[in-house]
Amino acid sequence: MIGILWFEQRADPFLQPVGNVFSDLVNVTPVQIAEIFESIQGEGPWAGTPSLFIRTSGCNLRCWFCDTPYTSWKPEGTAWSIDELVWRINESSATDVVLTGGEPMLLPEMQQLSSRCREHEKRITIETAGTVNQPVVCDLMAISPKLSNSVPDDPIWRDRHEAARFRPDVIRSLLTRHNCILKFVIDQPQDVQEVRQWLSHFSTIDPGTVWLMPQARTREQLAERSDWLRILAAENGFRFSSRLHIEQFGNVRGT
Ligand code: SF4
Numbered sequence: 001m002i003g004i005l006w007f008e009q010r011a012d013p014f015l016q017p018v019g020n021v022f023s024d025l026v027n028v029t030p031v032q033i034a035e036i037f038e039s040i041q042g043e044g045p046w047a048g049t050p051s052l053f054i055r056t057s058g059c060n061l062r063c064w065f066c067d068t069p070y071t072s073w074k075p076e077g078t079a080w081s082i083d084e085l086v087w088r089i090n091e092s093s094a095t096d097v098v099l100t101g102g103e104p105m106l107l108p109e110m111q112q113l114s115s116r117c118r119e120h121e122k123r124i125t126i127e128t129a130g131t132v133n134q135p136v137v138c139d140l141m142a143i144s145p146k147l148s149n150s151v152p153d154d155p156i157w158r159d160r161h162e163a164a165r166f167r168p169d170v171i172r173s174l175l176t177r178h179n180c181i182l183k184f185v186i187d188q189p190q191d192v193q194e195v196r197q198w199l200s201h202f203s204t205i206d207p208g209t210v211w212l213m214p215q216a217r218t219r220e221q222l223a224e225r226s227d228w229l230r231i232l233a234a235e236n237g238f239r240f241s242s243r244l245h246i247e248q249f250g251n252v253r254g255t
Helices: 082-091 110-119 157-164 168-177 191-199 219-235 244-249
Strands: 031-040 050-056 078-080 096-100 123-128 140-143 180-186 210-214
Touching: 031 082, 031 244, 050 082, 078 082, 082 110, 096 110, 110 123, 140 168, 180 191, 180 219, 191 210, 210 219, 219 244
Parallel strands: 050 096, 096 123, 123 140, 140 180, 180 210
Antiparallel strands: 031 050, 031 078
């Protein structure tokens, strides 16, 4: 099932997204889901782990380098009920569930969804930009704060993105309540200095939980930037994260 889009497997009309037959039979609170798929975790400390990814649609930011524009710039998706999502989670043999986006913390139902993942004894990662807070449960909060290198050259979104991308109050709360890592997207070597400035706003961050990851949407970009970023990460006492899904599959949706 690695890398196979679940949507392609929903041949049974009984299991079509809410809004048709199935929606009449369950207590429905539909949420917009861009995609659900099984693949390997490509980033951070649990890289290589077979996981079920649930990607919500919608984001409050607009990074110019967004590699899932179908969740941000042009959001799309299908409505699923929480019951349907839990059924899909339970049906998966993967021990890990990754709740990602877009920005999954925008979803009012994320508390309920994460709690029900826990009931089914799944190990839960939530991937967030750290600008929205709510009382979820997870085993790993993978926060990817957005630096100034993310600001888009867009007349509407430039200021909106800039105003929303840094929320120290949210970061402090997440750090206090969860097992967190910080995963920074690095585009140029000088971005590492901005990471150090960002970290100086917080007193309790272990550099060993800080991961630097290349801004790369192709294998070629990943290889070129990994060479110098590995060295910079080591020099600064940070961790380096590749993007295994790009290495293995390229920039392919559903991986
Ligand atoms: S925060 Fe993530 S999903 Fe949102 S625009 Fe940036 S890269 Fe895309």
